[in-house]
Amino acid sequence: MSEAPETSQELSEVLEDLRRHLLWQEEDGGRFLQVDARLAAELRGAGLARLRAQAQAAKPASSVAAQPAPAAPQPAPAARPMAPRAPAPEPERPLAARAPEAAPVRREAPVARPLEAPAQARPAAGPLPGVVEGERPTLDEIRRELGDCRRCKLCDGRKNIVFGSGNPRAELVFVGEGPGADEDAQGVPFVGAAGQLLTKMIEAMGYRRDDVYICNVVKCRPPNNRNPEPDEVTACEPFLRAQLRAVQPKVIVALGKFAAQTLLRDTTAITKMRGNWREYEGIKLMPTFHPAYLLRQPAEKKKAWEDLQQVMKFFGKQPGQRG
Template identity: 60%
Template sequence: MGTEGGRDTIASLRRYLEELKETGVDELPRAAVLQEEKPVQQTEATSSVDSSAPLMPVAEPQAATVGETLDDIRRDLGECVRCQLGAQRTNLVFGVGNPRARLVFIGEAPGRDEDLKGEPFVGEAGQLLTKIIQAMGFSRDEVYICNVLKCRPPGNRNPHHDEIVQCAPFMLRQVRAIGPEAVVALGTFAAQTLLATKEPISALRGRFHDYHGIPLMPTFHPAFLVRYPERKREVWDDMKQVMTLLGKEMPAKKG
């Protein structure tokens, strides 16, 4: 390999590692760096970047109908075994909250706690998300919370492309059934999947994007904030933009 090619490779690896750090992954095992075919394993508390995330927007689901409800979608999903995750989960995690919510939060996939309880964002990261929601002037029951995937990937590994293809259309149907005024994408994977892009979350956050005619704000995943609490201010800046869009009053400063 020439000097220039080696520099390009090093630069690419450095950018990749920087993107992983944004989602809470500090380092990769040596084998994962040397062998690209081996997937990066993430910890229970992290959201992840996956090279298989689709570059094309999620297709309009054929089963979607005008006026369908969340209950309709849940019945259509059934005890889903459309991909390999269906045979490995404990509970399918559909989503919770107000079926007519003004604001929808979308994460990546259920973790261990969510898989056990059958509800999204109930672990440590979920507790932080609840605090963020409350700081915005909402209760958790007033918003809607779901994930791109409805089943936990084993060991919280990165979602595979075929899993995204099978599951993401149901997420889009959920959003359309709710008809929110805004969507918040939590973390790199959710933002990249919803916006059909490979841009890192650091480049996507801080401004609204269009998601099927709905303003979408990407921001850091709560799991990332658990590990890097100094980045909470950036997430709060993002949420203040969402509050302004929704006409919510800013909380009074203490002291």
Template identity: 50%
Template structure:
């Protein structure tokens, strides 16, 4: 297992797939590296590629607003993606691209050691839970695996395209907050 400095260096120097040749910046993660809660998204978008941070574009702003509304504090979570480089035109990462990046994500999970993992969208759920998963069938259900509580839910970008998912995502995230507070003993304000 790599430490944080080694992981960032390995990601920065990675050329294992075509995404390494087209990125502007590597996007490893943001947040508390000792957080009890970890969010995993698909991959960087245009703004993330420019800034080198995950979830800073429109979907990230929506996620931040949701986390604030649920009174989750930034020191309670860490945010990462399946792939660390932006797929051209924000397309879904190929299986090969995701497979090349999975060791980095696994290393991040091992370093953060969260108690809860939230898969934001079908790509994250596919590579964290099961390859044949369908987010519409499994979202909102807790899965316990290898000592982690895992919650698959919609990616915030899905709300930008379909507002009808808003209530379901909010409900799922409220369940995440409640589970987090139960596990950690954090009292709600």
């Protein structure tokens, strides 16, 4: 069946309209309108009737073939969205330009606070109240200051305070460790067996006992004749030093390690210290063995005698010489 010439003319016009439209699309942004050959074939062949109807509907009734129908205004091609750019890396800021980082909060370790010193049940040792440091007190002043002393625990078991005895202006002072039972009972230093030996030693040196002054580091008897403990020595030591300031002897003989170590503040063993002159506050000091030790170790009496002979030599004395 052949098409009528009018129909064929119309079809040609439609195709021409379509071709122009496609050209316009290509020239004016046709990048977005892709029409391939398959679609063009469909337009030319199978879809003739439909295209005719569409073409008729698009044309004004009075001028079907005068001018190609203006193409419907195409929306302006939308701006192609820009592909999101990867953020450019931030240039490394110089260190000085950087905002200072917040300094970490330093937490100081809690400082351990020293514990409060426990309340002392006994008066603290120290400079003697009532006895001016550096001045020469009298033995009576010191004894009055000592009073019924309870400055250390040795007061608990004592019978008597054994302060000292002898010449308050002696040139020679003997300092022992502490009272024994006999001394505690009588209140006088060196009256027991060790005291009797000391008296013989003093007389062998050419002195009478009353010529010299005798005292101890601690004034009260330690229980069971034990050694004085450090706190007891510390409590009583100021009275000993005050006694030596009062007497101001030329020579001190330290009997045993407690006397020597306390006065010299030296922990050297008495076996090494003995026989060697030392000095205590400007006063010559001779360390030697304690008479109680010599009673236990009679062989050591010879060494003690040698030590005392050095003292005699200092005073220009001969053995047995009195005065």
